Amino acid sequence: MNTSKYKQILLAKEHELSVQLEGAGDVAHGQTDVEVRDTSDEAVTDQEKDMQFHEADTDWTVLQQVRAALERIKDGTYGKCVVDGGPIEEKRLEAMPWAPYCIKHQELLEKAAPPQTPTL
């Protein structure tokens, strides 16, 4: 598989997310900070704050997946499902280059557990 195309996308995505997360607060230091954020800043509308909040949360998860994918490119295991080592569908990688699972395991995991912190 030609991973250089995906590597470019992943590196760009990693950069983009890092910048976003730096602006979104202290998320980079760990997951626990999210719960104890100060809510006294009334200048921002609740809705807007809510959105930023969720986005930051999602971004952090994606960033971890992006970094894991970059590691797999280094290891030469990129494009293989982390569960069974089977190939991840090329279409899936086109849409989501950091996908760690084949469609079968993605679906199994989504059924088995709420999509929170994936084990990476």
Ligand SMILES: [Zn+2]
């Ligand atoms: Zn799989």
